[in-house]
Amino acid sequence: MPRRLISTGSPFEKAAGYSRAVIDGDFAFVAGTTGYDYATMTMPPDVTSQSRNCFKTIEAALAEGGFAMTDIVRATYYITDARDADAVLTVCGEVLGNIRPAATLLVVAGLYKPEMKVEIEITAKQRSD
Numbered sequence: 001m002p003r004r005l006i007s008t009g010s011p012f013e014k015a016a017g018y019s020r021a022v023i024d025g026d027f028a029f030v031a032g033t034t035g036y037d038y039a040t041m042t043m044p045p046d047v048t049s050q051s052r053n054c055f056k057t058i059e060a061a062l063a064e065g066g067f068a069m070t071d072i073v074r075a076t077y078y079i080t081d082a083r084d085a086d087a088v089l090t091v092c093g094e095v096l097g098n099i100r101p102a103a104t105l106l107v108v109a110g111l112y113k114p115e116m117k118v119e120i121e122i123t124a125k126q127r128s129d
Contacts, residue, residue, distance in 0.1 A: 006030075006061045008038050012112075021061040026128075028067045031121040033057050034111065047084040047117040051091035054120040062124055071124035072096065075103040078119040082107045088118055 006021035007013050013020060021030040035050025036043050038057065044050055059069055079088055085105060111119055
């Protein structure tokens with residue numbers, strides 16, 4: 001299977017020279033996923049809504065690449081405020097509770113724009129069964 005690049009149409013992707021997702025064989029790598037609503041190019045102010053938007057973007061990118069959310073095997077969550085951890089992890093539990101990928105949560109000094117409170121990246125592997 002050839003390598004494929006998936007875009008959400010975000011102007012950041014072209015400007016910064018990255019793809020929302022890269023499909024390479026049985027693997028999908030989705031990164032740079034923040035809480036934007038790409039239909040309106042707006043960022044909700046709260047971390048819960050931002051987290052839900054991250055997963056909507058991830059799910060759409062995976063689907064475009066022929067993957068399902070259940071194919072997720074690894075997740076990394078970046079938050080800018082440790083006080084937001086419980087809210088982010090609650091959304092992660094809602095979305096990934098039965099999938100249970102290996103996961104890491106990191107508190108970072110900041111993300112690209114100050115309104116960004118969370119960024120999520122995942123790795124997925126299609127199952128052969």
